[in-house]
Amino acid sequence: MFGRIAQRYDLANHLLSGGADFLWRRRAAKMIEGWRPKHVLDLATGSGDLALALQRRLPEATIVAADFSPEMLEVARRKGVRETVLADALRLPFADGSFDCVTVAFGLRNMADWNLALREMARVLRSGGHLLVLDFSMPVGTLRPGYRFYLHRCLPLLASIVTGQKEAYDYLAGSIEKFPTGDEMIRLIEENGFALGAARPLTGGIATIYTAGKSGNR
Numbered sequence: 311m312f313g314r315i316a317q318r319y320d321l322a323n324h325l326l327s328g329g330a331d332f333l334w335r336r337r338a339a340k341m342i343e344g345w346r347p348k349h350v351l352d353l354a355t356g357s358g359d360l361a362l363a364l365q366r367r368l369p370e371a372t373i374v375a376a377d378f379s380p381e382m383l384e385v386a387r388r389k390g391v392r393e394t395v396l397a398d399a400l401r402l403p404f405a406d407g408s409f410d411c412v413t414v415a416f417g418l419r420n421m422a423d424w425n426l427a428l429r430e431m432a433r434v435l436r437s438g439g440h441l442l443v444l445d446f447s448m449p450v451g452t453l454r455p456g457y458r459f460y461l462h463r464c465l466p467l468l469a470s471i472v473t474g475q476k477e478a479y480d481y482l483a484g485s486i487e488k489f490p491t492g493d494e495m496i497r498l499i500e501e502n503g504f505a506l507g508a509a510r511p512l513t514g515g516i517a518t519i520y521t522a523g524k525s526g527n528r
Contacts (some may be wrong), residue, residue: 325472326465331359334517335415338444339363341521345440347371352419353399354429358386364413364459365392374409375404399427407436415444419489423500432503432524437478441504441522447491449515457516463487497522 314510315326342350346373352361355375364373376397377383383394397403399414399421411432421427431441461483469482490498495518496507504522511518 321363323396330513332429332518334444334519335363336413337512338442338519339367340412341519342411342413342442343367345411349423350411350413351402351404351409351412351434352372353377353412353414353427354420355386355394356382356417357388358391358394359381360379360384360415361391361431362389365390366472381472392423400430401452402434404405404434406433407439408434409439410436411440411442413442413444416446418443418527419445419485424490425478427485428502428504435524438525439524441499441520441524442471443495443520445489445520446486447489447495447511447515448487449511453514453516457464458487481518491515491518496522500525 314387320489328513338360347368347401350371351366352358355361355377356379359378361373361375364371369376372393374389374393374395375383375386375391375504376395377386378396378421380396380397383396395403399417400423403473412435414427418424418427435441439491448454465482466480489495492509498510499507499520499522503525505525507520509518509520
């Protein structure tokens with residue numbers, strides 16, 4: 311599915327989010343810059359937007375962009391992502407403690423086993439390393455009904471116009487509603503090798519940044 315939409319993936323993301331995805335990734339990259347990591351793994355990198363933002367903010371760091379879609383990685387390389395790896399997030403081809411920071415933007419939700427994916431992220435993190443997860447979430451309050459209408463009625467139609475692949479986006483609304491958010495997501499993260507989880511809602515809760523440290527390290 312991701313291979314079919316790879317060539318128009320960026321255009322769809324930017325239009326369907328109203329450009330907010332630029333701001334979300336910029337916020338995430340700024341937070342990661344403050345951790346001063348030397349080696350960063352960007353999982354489910356897709357077309358490489360977060361990896362590129364990290365390359366700009368951390369020019370001396372090694373940014374490894376991993377994805378299981380070769381078509382997506384080809385787009386990322388054309389855009390300037392320097393180091394890409396074809397990899398399954400549930401079976402990462404990296405040694406224990408290889409990275410100072412692991413990031414995943416809009417990808418954990420699509421993985422077949424969230425628990426296993428998080429445990430793999432913890433495994434490849436060094437002692438004292440950081441995790442950052444950026445993904446969609448469901449807003450609360452008055453914004454929620456309108457957002458649900460957009461997700462279920464408007465987004466698949468707009469996506470079909472932009473990408474020609476409506477079925478590739480039909481799953482999106484349901485996946486967002488089923489994905490853990492807030493305290494539930496923090497518990498999921500902390501049950502799989504991390505500690506000190508925190509959530510930072512963005513744009514009224516349409517997206518959220520989750521951060522945590524490797525369990526047992528303060």
